[in-house]
Every structure is written in C-alpha cells, then in structure tokens.
Amino acid sequence: MKKVTIYILIIVGICFLIPIIFTVKFKSEKKEKEEKVEIPELSVEQYSYSNFGTIKLLHSKTGEIEEVPLDEYIVEVIAGEMPVDFELEALKAQSVSARTYTLYKIITGTPHEGADICDSSTCCQAWISKEDRFAKWEDNKQEKWNKLVEAVNCTLGEVITYNGELINAFFHSNSGGKTENVSEVWGGSDLPYLMPAETQGEENYTQYHSEAIFTKDEFVQKIKEKYSDIEINFDDEKFGQIQEYTPGGRVKKVQFGNRILTGVETRTLLGLRSARFTVSKEGENIKFDVIGYGHGVGLSQTGADAMAKQGYTYKDILTHFYTNTEITKLE
Numbered sequence: 001m002k003k004v005t006i007y008i009l010i011i012v013g014i015c016f017l018i019p020i021i022f023t024v025k026f027k028s029e030k031k032e033k034e035e036k037v038e039i040p041e042l043s044v045e046q047y048s049y050s051n052f053g054t055i056k057l058l059h060s061k062t063g064e065i066e067e068v069p070l071d072e073y074i075v076e077v078i079a080g081e082m083p084v085d086f087e088l089e090a091l092k093a094q095s096v097s098a099r100t101y102t103l104y105k106i107i108t109g110t111p112h113e114g115a116d117i118c119d120s121s122t123c124c125q126a127w128i129s130k131e132d133r134f135a136k137w138e139d140n141k142q143e144k145w146n147k148l149v150e151a152v153n154c155t156l157g158e159v160i161t162y163n164g165e166l167i168n169a170f171f172h173s174n175s176g177g178k179t180e181n182v183s184e185v186w187g188g189s190d191l192p193y194l195m196p197a198e199t200q201g202e203e204n205y206t207q208y209h210s211e212a213i214f215t216k217d218e219f220v221q222k223i224k225e226k227y228s229d230i231e232i233n234f235d236d237e238k239f240g241q242i243q244e245y246t247p248g249g250r251v252k253k254v255q256f257g258n259r260i261l262t263g264v265e266t267r268t269l270l271g272l273r274s275a276r277f278t279v280s281k282e283g284e285n286i287k288f289d290v291i292g293y294g295h296g297v298g299l300s301q302t303g304a305d306a307m308a309k310q311g312y313t314y315k316d317i318l319t320h321f322y323t324n325t326e327i328t329k330l331e
Contacts, residue, residue: 087308176292180248201306240279
C-alpha cells in the first residue's frame, strides 16, 4: 500500500513539474527573442547618399503623402525653419541639421504610416513649398530661393555623426544663451552630443524675450486642464517660487499652490515660448517673463546666425551645438 502511495505521489509530482518546466522554457525562449530585437543600424558606413533619393512626406493638414526628392525637401525645410536673411553659414548649418534629422527619422522609423516624415514643426520639422514661400516674400524672390539652394548644395550629402553614427539632430529657435540636456525635456538618458552649450549674441533677436500675462482665473483654469485638484492661494509667498533649475538654466520645478510642476509642463499648459521663465504677480494678473524660444535642445537657429556673424563656419556652429560630433559626407 505504501508503494502505491509513493508511486501516486511521484506521478502527481511529475505532472506538476512538467508545466513549470515548459513555462520556464517558454519564458526563457521569449526573453531570448526579446533580447534579439534588432536595433536600427545608424552607422553611416552602411549607407550611401544614393540610398535616399526621395522621401515620403506627409502633409499633416490634408493627410496626403507626397514623394519629394531629398535635396529639394531639405531646401523647403530651410525655407520653413529659418529666415532667409540669416547668414549663409547659419543656413548651411540648418541644412546639415535638417538632413541628419530626416535620415535619422527614415532609418529609425516614424509613427506616420506610409510616410517617412511629416511637415509639422510640432511633430517633425517645418516645411513649406516653393510656391507658398514665394507668396509670402515681397521681393527678390528667386534670389532668396537661390540662397537656400546654395546652402543645401554646399553641404550636399553631409550629416552629423557621433562615433560614426547618425545623431538625432534636434534644433530650436532661440536657446536664451544656453542649450539644454535632452533628458531634461523628454526624460530618458542624457546623450553625449546633446549637452548644454553656451552662445553669445542671441539677445539681439526678437525670439529672445517674450511675456505672457494671465488673469488669475485664466491661470487656474489652464493648470486645471491637467491638475483638477489644484488649490492656489495667490497671497502665499511660495506662489511661483522656482524650486530647482536644469543644467541649461531653465525651470525644473516651480511651486503653484498645492502642486509642484516641472518647467516643461508649465510651458505646455500655459503655451509659453520656453521653460526659462520667472513668475510675478501684477494686481489681478500673473505675468511670465520668458527667455528663449523652443525646447532648447541641440542647434539654436538664432545662435547659429549669431555665431556666423562672428565669423564661424557652419561646421564650427554644428560641432558647438552638437558636442563631440563630426561632420561626415555620405558618398
């Protein structure tokens, strides 16, 4: 009887262990498969410039996808992103930055089904057709367009690399004198080529300083769009007090009533031009003095123009804003 009992226990034990063994094996195989997920190859040695003849451009307003020759597209990006009266070296820097950003998007993939990139500056990068650009210019239209074409042709095939790989070449309008760590804006890890860089001369541009004024009611309503439980005593001396700054000099944490917000979310909720701001109370209004324009990561467009006016070349400008990088020509 004892032997029968032992045999039964052994059989039950085996039946119990088999599913566990298979489950462990399945999990192990699944983990191994997950670890083998391919990462896009960004080494420029893998590509020739002829690989990128045309791009599929999504027009965000219509949903139409248009195939555009790459170099023509880059000219139209510069036309949408940077004033044509900027120095030629600044326009060249923008062309290399835009080309690098575009190829990075193509290689790593975008969320736009069937398209490589879109024409929205809030998602990818700005773009404007030659026809629409001409309609906005008042005079010397062809001469101005030729300047943009020259900037692209002078840098044909050139991209920005870090350790031989394409970088994610972010750019913005005005850094307010110093750019920002990428992690401070979008989280994640710091990138060695997107570190704070100082620039002189940006205060001479209209993009450098702005003001935003809200009534107290307007201010509360905008914050409540994200934090419905916000409670604010405007007489509290801690209202609008900056708790911490980022390495790039922007607001990292700011106190509003029973909430401490990040500078980035404050900028988003209030529609500020930058996260570099100060807060003050003026009667029944709340005033934000804002320095800079944009997220502050990578190339500063006005900073590029300021450097070009000081005699720096486009390569000097690019390696200044994208630290530890090189300019590489794809053949």
